[in-house]
Amino acid sequence: MGMHGDTRPFIGVSSWTRRVRSGVKDRFNESVPRGYTQGVEGASGLPVLLPNSDDASLARDYVARVDGLLLTGGDDVHPRFYGEAPHPRIDLVDERRDAFEIALVRAARERTVPVLGICRGLQIMNVALGGDLYQDIPSQAESAVGHAQKTLREGPWHEVEIRPGTRLAEILGEPRTAVNSYHHQACRRVAEGLLVTATTVDGIVEAVEDPGCPFFLAVQWHPEVLEGGKAASSRKLFAAFVAAAREFRLLSSKGRSARPA
Numbered sequence: 001m002g003m004h005g006d007t008r009p010f011i012g013v014s015s016w017t018r019r020v021r022s023g024v025k026d027r028f029n030e031s032v033p034r035g036y037t038q039g040v041e042g043a044s045g046l047p048v049l050l051p052n053s054d055d056a057s058l059a060r061d062y063v064a065r066v067d068g069l070l071l072t073g074g075d076d077v078h079p080r081f082y083g084e085a086p087h088p089r090i091d092l093v094d095e096r097r098d099a100f101e102i103a104l105v106r107a108a109r110e111r112t113v114p115v116l117g118i119c120r121g122l123q124i125m126n127v128a129l130g131g132d133l134y135q136d137i138p139s140q141a142e143s144a145v146g147h148a149q150k151t152l153r154e155g156p157w158h159e160v161e162i163r164p165g166t167r168l169a170e171i172l173g174e175p176r177t178a179v180n181s182y183h184h185q186a187c188r189r190v191a192e193g194l195l196v197t198a199t200t201v202d203g204i205v206e207a208v209e210d211p212g213c214p215f216f217l218a219v220q221w222h223p224e225v226l227e228g229g230k231a232a233s234s235r236k237l238f239a240a241f242v243a244a245a246r247e248f249r250l251l252s253s254k255g256r257s258a259r260p261a
Helices: 034-042 058-063 095-111 120-128 167-172 232-253
Strands: 010-014 016-022 025-031 046-050 068-071 115-118 158-162 176-179 195-199 205-209 216-219
Touching: 010 034, 010 095, 010 232, 016 095, 034 046, 034 232, 058 095, 068 095, 068 120, 068 232, 095 115, 095 120, 115 120, 115 232, 120 205, 120 216, 158 167, 158 205, 167 195, 167 205, 167 216, 167 232
Parallel strands: 010 046, 010 068, 068 115, 115 216
Antiparallel strands: 016 025, 158 176, 158 195, 195 205, 205 216
16 A cells, blocks of 8 residues: 555644633643644555653553554643752643653554654653753853744754764765754753764753664654755654554564564
């Protein structure tokens, strides 16, 4: 059936929980910004929204039914998940989402489901595996780069240097690339098993991957909206991720493991 039909992998997409006023009542909505689903669809994947749950044990059941996991951007990660008190400049947090996504990451890594993290997604992957974060880059790190850009989300803001010989370098095919940037938190202590694959000139982590997994990769920028999601680097990133999920789906259907030998 080619690139379509039953070869389209199901990509679980983490969601944002938002309080919405409807008339005189407040309702909680689970939503996903369109750029993420368009990125998956553009690479011939089928995006499936994963609603946040109070029952983190459901994460394992969700992961058992998808071929890839996309961890989206959003609010700050609560520092209690890496053993710290909140910094005065911490922004909005959603501990319910944090706990559920940490469970998703751990379940996906155990099952070797391909994972792509974007912005907050990178941070939650690092925390889930035992790393920690700068809660506020401007006040906690020596940084000469503005990581929260003031221009349109689609426009590039700074360059990142890509580590040669990594999966990210293989995907993008270039030693550096221009990216957008919308964050004030970032990886500080990188979790054991994760390799830093891109940084800015000030040393802030911009990408990580796990060389021991078929596809476990995250970037700090927002490829889903960079140049309207049409930047060459964005297309390559989503294409590689969905291709890994497709391979995982095919191997799973044959009862074989996707873990490297």
